[in-house]
Amino acid sequence: MRKVKACALQFSCTKNVQENIDKAATLIKKAAAMGAQIILLPELFERQYFCQERRYDYYDFAKKVSENDAVKALSPLAKELGVVLIISFYEKDVNVLYNSVEIIDCDGTDLGTYRKTHIPDDHYYQEKFYFTPGNTGFKVFDTKYGKIGVGICWDQWFPETARCLAINGAELLFYPTAIGSEPILESDSMPHWRRTMQGHSAANVIPVIAANRYGTETVEPCDENGGQKSSLNFYGSSFITDEVGEIVESADREGDAILIHEFDLDEVNKARFDWGLFRDRRPECYGDITG
Amino acid sequence: MRKVKACALQFSCTKNVQENIDKAATLIKKAAAMGAQIILLPELFERQYFCQERRYDYYDFAKKVSENDAVKALSPLAKELGVVLIISFYEKDVNVLYNSVEIIDCDGTDLGTYRKTHIPDDHYYQEKFYFTPGNTGFKVFDTKYGKIGVGICWDQWFPETARCLAINGAELLFYPTAIGSEPILESDSMPHWRRTMQGHSAANVIPVIAANRYGTETVEPCDENGGQKSSLNFYGSSFITDEVGEIVESADREGDAILIHEFDLDEVNKARFDWGLFRDRRPECYGDITG
Secondary structure (H helix, E strand, C coil): CCEEEEEEEECCCCCCHHHHHHHHHHHHHHHHHCCCCEEECCCCCCCCCHHHCCCHHHHHHCECHHHCHHHHHHHHHHHHHCCEEEEEEEEEECCEEEEEEEEECCCCCEEEEEECCCCCCECCECHHHCCCCCCCCCCEEEECCEEEEECCHHHHHCHHHHHHHHHCCCCEEEEECCCECCCCCCCCCHHHHHHHHHHHHHHHCCCEEEECCEEEEEECCCHHHCCCCEEEEEECCCEEECCCCCEEEECCCCCCEEEEEEEEHHHHHHHHHHHCCCCCCCHHHCHHHHC | CCEEEEEEEECCCCCCHHHHHHHHHHHHHHHHHCCCCEEECCCCCCCCCHHHCCCHHHHHHCECHHHCHHHHHHHHHHHHHCCEEEEEEEEEECCEEEEEEEEECCCCCEEEEEECCCCCCECCECHHHCCCCCCCCCCEEEECCEEEEECCHHHHHCHHHHHHHHHCCCCEEEEECCCECCCCCCCCCHHHHHHHHHHHHHHHCCCEEEECCEEEEEECCCHHHCCCCEEEEEECCCEEECCCCCEEEECCCCCCEEEEEEEEHHHHHHHHHHHCCCCCCCHHHCHHHHC
């Protein structure tokens, strides 16, 4: 038996970086007190979702990992509380900016960075303006509580992300997210979003943990964006699935949430073998995927 | 607008080939009368699921497509009723045997064969004894009603099947199936089975149509299999999803069923573009999938 308690934190973000970091710290401490061992924070929680608009001065939000406020403030909590932390942040690497996560092991060791591979671009999710597609590849981090794979938001829509992470030995998949309303498409993507990740879970026989922000964030029109108006309602609905894609923990569309679920990773890995899918893969037939 | 009515047929199978073909013909005619245009039959519906046991003499069930009883009997109905038929059968290709489907266009044209890529093997789903893994690759068939991709049963558990078909231009995904109880694992795989395909639908923004058999099939112990006893309960639950993975038509675990759903393929294709996923794929990062 290798039991581990995975956790997703859901909260709303204000315009004040310190407030958001403090909120994250408070929830991390609460979650740890509840037994959480691997704690996932939402995507880019240091700020409101700045990609609603295109502003050159927002490039200044990006910092080297060693200088990022959230990583600096929260990393010490990992060792203090004995928890693994998955911290999303806007990363500066000399002349290139990435949407990244840093993984801090429960003894405080920095296990490294994953940079978001798939970058979306829509009217109010203008991420290609801010982030270069990641160059780290799909990385599995060998934490003291288990091997974890991390995809960031838009990555969660791609079966390739989950498959590569599972192939590389991930035992749990984590997805920090910032997703909400679609003012142009006028659709509620929430069930679509969940079903896509439930599918990754089911197809790879692996639990999935997703953490989203919630709340309405409105930007003021400015000259730089031709007076563009916008407002997004982030829909929370953070969740955890078991290894066959069933949702076992679920947050509401609004409200802070600490979702915790215990998995026996040995049992999960046994279920993956018993079902036989990875035995029967035929990589030589999948050339269209890399073509 | 390119509207098309997709259909899944669900029925149980007896030990009499002609009875099963007659049943299929009756349901095809009923479905066509209800407006169905692309009709999917369950996997290997000519017989009870013979892969429960290993019997050399069952190799004789396999025939060339031109000699297969179901294809010969049902193909004329395609032209007569103006429907596309997806006919599953056990195929003999000289010295090699495959689990195949033949696609007959609504004018009677034979559009070709797809051979099941992924072959399962478990205590009572002993398919590796009967079927060589398919050598056709993932094929998209350009029918008069739209471009369709077909995976066969175990194929439906692999994100690679759905992704390759979507990349190659499939507008609808069809999966003939024979799946039921797991006497050893003692689990009900039905929800897992559905969620996996709902995930393919959601991730590729494409409708999925799945047809399963239902009913209990019991085999008699014989010397060739060391007196092995077994009985499988096939769980029906055939379904159709919309392009975001929501189940829009659903059959019960028991009982004949004709599921029909109309799609506007232009709208589906527009939704796929608008959501932007295929734009943002990064094939150069997916080497682990073909490695």
